[in-house]
Amino acid sequence: MEDEQQPGRSGLVEKVANYLREHIVMDHFQPGQRLPERTLAEELQVSRTPMREALKILATEGLVVLLPHRGAVVADVSPRDMQEKAHVLSVLEQAAAELACVNASDDDIAELQAMHYEMKAAFLRRDRQNYFRLNQDIHNRIVALSGNASLIEIHANLSRQLYRVRYLSNERTDKWQVAMIEHEAVMAALAARDAERMGRELRNHLGKTWMKYANGEAEVIVEQGKREDSDQPGV
Amino acid sequence: MEDEQQPGRSGLVEKVANYLREHIVMDHFQPGQRLPERTLAEELQVSRTPMREALKILATEGLVVLLPHRGAVVADVSPRDMQEKAHVLSVLEQAAAELACVNASDDDIAELQAMHYEMKAAFLRRDRQNYFRLNQDIHNRIVALSGNASLIEIHANLSRQLYRVRYLSNERTDKWQVAMIEHEAVMAALAARDAERMGRELRNHLGKTWMKYANGEAEVIVEQGKREDSDQPGV
DNA sequence: GTACCGATAATGGCATACCATTATAGAGAA
DNA sequence: TTCTCTATAATGGTATGCCATTATCGGTAC
Numbered sequence: 087m088e089d090e091q092q093p094g095r096s097g098l099v100e101k102v103a104n105y106l107r108e109h110i111v112m113d114h115f116q117p118g119q120r121l122p123e124r125t126l127a128e129e130l131q132v133s134r135t136p137m138r139e140a141l142k143i144l145a146t147e148g149l150v151v152l153l154p155h156r157g158a159v160v161a162d163v164s165p166r167d168m169q170e171k172a173h174v175l176s177v178l179e180q181a182a183a184e185l186a187c188v189n190a191s192d193d194d195i196a197e198l199q200a201m202h203y204e205m206k207a208a209f210l211r212r213d214r215q216n217y218f219r220l221n222q223d224i225h226n227r228i229v230a231l232s233g234n235a236s237l238i239e240i241h242a243n244l245s246r247q248l249y250r251v252r253y254l255s256n257e258r259t260d261k262w263q264v265a266m267i268e269h270e271a272v273m274a275a276l277a278a279r280d281a282e283r284m285g286r287e288l289r290n291h292l293g294k295t296w297m298k299y300a301n302g303e304a305e306v307i308v309e310q311g312k313r314e315d316s317d318q319p320g321v
Numbered sequence: 322m323e324d325e326q327q328p329g330r331s332g333l334v335e336k337v338a339n340y341l342r343e344h345i346v347m348d349h350f351q352p353g354q355r356l357p358e359r360t361l362a363e364e365l366q367v368s369r370t371p372m373r374e375a376l377k378i379l380a381t382e383g384l385v386v387l388l389p390h391r392g393a394v395v396a397d398v399s400p401r402d403m404q405e406k407a408h409v410l411s412v413l414e415q416a417a418a419e420l421a422c423v424n425a426s427d428d429d430i431a432e433l434q435a436m437h438y439e440m441k442a443a444f445l446r447r448d449r450q451n452y453f454r455l456n457q458d459i460h461n462r463i464v465a466l467s468g469n470a471s472l473i474e475i476h477a478n479l480s481r482q483l484y485r486v487r488y489l490s491n492e493r494t495d496k497w498q499v500a501m502i503e504h505e506a507v508m509a510a511l512a513a514r515d516a517e518r519m520g521r522e523l524r525n526h527l528g529k530t531w532m533k534y535a536n537g538e539a540e541v542i543v544e545q546g547k548r549e550d551s552d553q554p555g556v
Numbered sequence: 557g558t559a560c561c562g563a564t565a566a567t568g569g570c571a572t573a574c575c576a577t578t579a580t581a582g583a584g585a586a
Numbered sequence: 587t588t589c590t591c592t593a594t595a596a597t598g599g600t601a602t603g604c605c606a607t608t609a610t611c612g613g614t615a616c
Binding site (some may be wrong): 097098099121133134135136154155156197 | 601602
């Protein structure tokens with residue numbers, strides 16, 4: 087937040103929201119921790135107005151919860167919530183895939199294939215960073231190709247809400263292998279423009295990807311946030 | 322808005338939002354019409370703060386569009402947008418149905434059946450008001466029975482956004498017959514707890530319900546909003 | 557020791573003022 | 587006439603103060 091605060095310069099809400107989001111996603115703020123509007127505003131050298139806005143935004147993103155007369159607290163990542171969101175996400179992507187099969191141009195498919203091979207390259211290099219980025223890009227691209235603005239928007243929202251878990255979750259490399267194979271199946275169905283099959287493959291893929299949160303791994307994530315009694319101010 | 326405005330009494334944002342929503346949905350404000358924040362606030366005897374909030378809410382509901390430095394304008398209902406939203410809605414309800422088939426208790430299903438017969442009664446009486454209300458209730462109930470909070474919330478949002486079209490559209494009675502038959506098929510599948518079939522029936526039903534917007538009926542709605550050169554100041 | 561009650565602090569919500577940015581129209585120049 | 591530039595108005599965004607509502611804690615009575 088190091089910058090001057092002449093009134094009128096816009097974007098303060100964004101800055102504050104980004105700042106808080108960062109800290110929450112990076113697990114610097116623990117679930118359940120209170121985020122007192124006035125105090126935080128003072129610390130970040132902004133007034134209550136943008137702070138309130140920012141907290142509302144984060145609330146819609148599911149990162150914080152606004153308790154009446156108790157202020158904002160960092161939302162905890164409940165495995166159940168995440169599973170539910172992940173399920174909806176898979177449903178949406180399945181629908182998107184079916185639409186994409188119909189709407190996508192040959193060039194679109196070619197581009198997607200290219201991205202897929204880039205990802206495969208990252209996989210072979212064990213380049214986690216790019217692997218995950220490309221993986222995300224591909225999924226988003228498929229949704230974009232659905233051509234359904236509403237679907238795209240809702241998907242983006244959900245995806246953001248799951249980002250926190252994605253970040254916290256340290257995907258294990260041995261899972262990549264399976265994911266890659268599933269991805270290939272998805273791409274093959276797309277190339278064949280088999281809408282039903284692509285939808286099914288994609289949903290199956292997502293189902294497996296998020297399955298681990300049903301098997302207790304997510305709890306671990308929550309646990310590791312339990313340490314720390316926050317000496318940091320701002321808190 | 323006829324009520325006293327002692328500060329502190331909460332709910333002003335709701336009141337303003339409801340007021341504007343009502344007028345927009347009822348078509349008292351034409352699509353494209355500007356909604357000047359300050360002027361409107363003055364007219365409704367509130368300050369900019371709750372007015373801004375209300376306009377933001379309506380923006381998320383898709384009723385108004387916030388143009389940078391041009392203020393809020395009543396969003397026009399584009400058939401395409403509505404179709405897209407309706408498609409997502411059907412996808413979500415299909416998924417909800419599949420979950421409901423698994424999660425619903427026998428009592429839940431019995432209650433749903435009861436509502437269904439109530440609706441049938443309204444249908445036979447040509448009681449449009451109750452027919453539509455019960456129809457909505459049933460759909461919402463099915464979604465609720467999915468037990469997926471995220472799904473429920475997203476569905477509610479979309480449903481709100483489509484409410485405006487539902488309101489504007491004057492369903493013709495002869496369509497009810499078909500809808501009733503489809504509804505019966507949905508209920509039968511639920512009674513049999515056949516998830517796949519119920520999902521399919523429900524989606525088919527919704528597909529038909531909204532199909533008309535693909536066939537030009539919605540254009541009429543849009544046309545009537547095309548006039549507007551807004552001589553009316555601020556309102 | 558427990559239950560009830562009241563003081564205090566924190567939060568929520570609204571009003572208002574100020575300033576920067578941008579749209580828009582009107583004046584002036586080509 | 588048309589283009590450009592500038593003055594003005596409108597909008598967006600932020601800071602701030604006030605007051606009502608509610609949570610929380612401590613004291614008192616039983």
